[in-house]
Amino acid sequence: MQKLFDKLGTLPRWFIYLMLSLGVSVPLIWPLNLPLSVSSNSKAIYDKIESLPDSSAVLICFDFDPTSIPECQPMAIALCRHVMKRGLPLIVYTNYPPTPPIADRILTELGKEYNRKYGTDYVNLGFKTGNDVLLLTLGSSWTAPFPQDHRGFNTDTMTIFKRYPNYKKLSFMVDIAHGATVDFFINIGHSQFGVPMACGVTAVSIPQYKAYIQSGQLVGMLGGLKGAAEYEKLVGAPGKATIGMDAQSMAHLVIVGFVLLGNIALIPKWWSRWRQKGNR
């Protein structure tokens, strides 16, 4: 019996990795279709976009790079889909150098699907260095820091920038981020320019930004893959996040299972300690 407990307490790493791999891959091949409820934070963003008047421009910032694509890209697709479906003008830029092509692929596909015109209904400005300083300059003009968009077109002739010449003319913005960019959108974009905003962040950042929801500085938040799956459900277009939820559920169960096994292995130790205390 003691040997069994010892084995439970010293499981080899390869076994943990193997079980986790199976936990992730099996639901991807045979989906469990677990029911998914929508959180108030995701619903708040959806309701905000739904409530915007038809002439409202929305900014979606793609502040993630390929490391966070599995979590952040489904959020970006679902949000852009919602904005385009509603027919609202959409401006996109990024504070990360590798991201403009990712944004371009998403916007091109959705633009075709919803018959939106580039430069009038949506635009991908691409990347520019500066982070918070760039945001300050956008308060005066989009076209000064971005004289050309990601595709090399001149921005000063675009209809979208004639109607919405600077950041302050936006009605709503969402920062989809895997880093700290949300902070300066709150500090400058929301507090200084007064533009309502929300964020989509990786699961690890959820606790960090909950404070801003309670304070009313963020309208809502999409948290991790679950947040993305919730938004896919809200817009009625299940995608990669919805598919991934089963795999994530099983991965969490596997990890919790191993944590419990590691503690079950300690039972003989607790028992002997308890008996020693009793003998004293």
Place this chain on the structure above:
Amino acid sequence: MRDLIAFIICGISGIIILAAFFINSSGAVAVQDGLDNWIIIIGGFGFLMGGLSVLLNHLGRVSSRSEGWQYSAVLVVFLIVMATLGIFFDYGPNGTFQWLFKNVQNPMQATMFAFLAFYVASASYRAFRVKNVMATLLLVSAVIVMIGSVPVGESMWAKSTVISQWILNVPSLAAQRALLIGSALGLVATGLKTLLGIERSWLGR
């Protein structure tokens, strides 16, 4: 003298940026925009300098055949290939640059990040052990938040989501707020010390 000039430039720029936040005048905003544009331009040069620095550093490792020089050689080759394709050849959605980005860089970076799940699983198994009251609290909270954050938890035990949200919204958020306020006050103090010339480490001293 060199320090004094740098200090004066920093002080004046900082005060202008600060003042523009409070003064709603087009003149102040124009000056602030000018300074901001300088920062963006300097940032652009920073990227160039960073790229060159990486290239030279790894070229040095290859030429001196130092340990792991083969990895440096791969880095140098792909840095040159990607830069050449991006600058001189077709950058469009169907170009080679985009193909390499989509089919090589994207999956490799996502794979590196996905490894974390395996490390987390292994580390959780070894570290989350009931050793004392604090460790037990940590373990119980972690298990509830993990279960309550995924649909399977809700299906197994409906209250897991409610308890998980309470942990995130009350004790976790209280700690987050303390950290946020502490770091914000620290930032204000550091900013003031820099503007007043008390903090001079940015001068390289």
